[in-house]
Amino acid sequence: MTTTSLIIFLLILTLSLSSLPIPSLSQLCNPQDKQALLQIKNQLGNPTQLASWDPSTDCCNTTWQGVSCDGYRETYRINILSLSNLNLPKLCPIPPSIGNLPFLEILDIRNIPNLVGPIPLAITNLTKLNYLYISHTNISSSIPEFMSRIQTLVTIDFSYNKLSGELPGSLSLLPNLDGISFNDNFLSGPIPESYGSFSNLFTSITLKRNQLSGNIPATLAKLNLSFVDLSSNRY
Numbered sequence: 256m257t258t259t260s261l262i263i264f265l266l267i268l269t270l271s272l273s274s275l276p277i278p279s280l281s282q283l284c285n286p287q288d289k290q291a292l293l294q295i296k297n298q299l300g301n302p303t304q305l306a307s308w309d310p311s312t313d314c315c316n317t318t319w320q321g322v323s324c325d326g327y328r329e330t331y332r333i334n335i336l337s338l339s340n341l342n343l344p345k346l347c348p349i350p351p352s353i354g355n356l357p358f359l360e361i362l363d364i365r366n367i368p369n370l371v372g373p374i375p376l377a378i379t380n381l382t383k384l385n386y387l388y389i390s391h392t393n394i395s396s397s398i399p400e401f402m403s404r405i406q407t408l409v410t411i412d413f414s415y416n417k418l419s420g421e422l423p424g425s426l427s428l429l430p431n432l433d434g435i436s437f438n439d440n441f442l443s444g445p446i447p448e449s450y451g452s453f454s455n456l457f458t459s460i461t462l463k464r465n466q467l468s469g470n471i472p473a474t475l476a477k478l479n480l481s482f483v484d485l486s487s488n489r490y
């Protein structure tokens with residue numbers, strides 16, 4: 256065979272293989288990511304809104320609702336997960352298998368009335384996470400100090416939940432944090448003094464409609480804030 260005919264032969268072989276109905280050959284989805292998503296679906300009680308998460312199809316296909324793979328960097332690892340407007344058939348905690356999606360940059364959980372329980376430690380596995388939104392759910396318990404282990408965090412929105420307890424002082428250790436929205440929860444106690452040492456990037460703080468008390472730390476005046484709402488508390 257000449258080189259040209261060999262190349263043509265290989266080309267035909269490749270084309271015919273890719274048209275075979277063997278999903279694993281043509282799927283972009285990382286198998287571990289797919290397994291994690293299917294565990295998450297199961298841990299949420301298989302809600303009908305996630306019927307598009309079909310194990311026989313490619314999870315990087317846009318048909319998987321709320322799932323995005325990183326095509327820009329061509330890793331095809333799941334970097335965005337959006338779980339919103341789900342009617343869970345029973346009360347469920349935040350699925351711990353979220354910790355098995357280590358390439359997540361955006362995690363957006365919204366409008367899930369039957370989502371309950373605390374923020375899981377598994378979330379600290381997400382070492383590339385920039386944007387974390389968990390709002391309009393019934394999650395409770397306190398905002399854990401372990402949030403400060405996710406050093407890549409830029410924005411945290413935990414508004415409209417049932418979170419209680421004191422604000423974690425260690426959030427000021429996050430070097431890239433630009434804003435927090437914890438409004439409409441049951442958070443109590445003082446605003447930590449350490450919040451005066453957020454980085455220059457920190458511009459937005461929303462704590463309205465909680466049960467915060469004590470003095471508002473004077474150190475907050477040192478921040479470069481463009482948006483502040485601390486209203487409707489118990490100072």
Ligand SMILES: *[C@@H]1O[C@H](CO)[C@@H](O)[C@H](O)[C@H]1NC(C)=O
Pocket residue numbers: 312313316317318
């Ligand atoms: C995505 O899934 C649809 C429906 O299963 C299919 O028709 C389409 O070819 C798939 N697209 C890709 C890029 O795999």
Ligand SMILES: *[C@@H]1O[C@H](CO)[C@@H](O)[C@H](O)[C@H]1NC(C)=O
Pocket residue numbers: 351352353354355357376377380
């Ligand atoms: C954290 O990630 C590792 C590997 O990426 C995985 O083995 C482990 O189960 C994850 N832990 C949690 C709590 O999700």
Ligand SMILES: *[C@@H]1O[C@H](CO)[C@@H](O)[C@H](O)[C@H]1NC(C)=O
Pocket residue numbers: 366367368369391392393415416
């Ligand atoms: C919390 O649960 C109650 C009772 O199921 C529900 O009515 C309410 O909408 C939930 N809250 C949120 C923010 O989802």
Ligand SMILES: *[C@@H]1O[C@H](CO)[C@@H](O)[C@H](O)[C@H]1NC(C)=O
Pocket residue numbers: 455456458479481
């Ligand atoms: C403060 O914020 C303004 C507007 O966001 C920005 O232009 C300025 O560079 C910031 N200053 C510092 C010291 O970060």
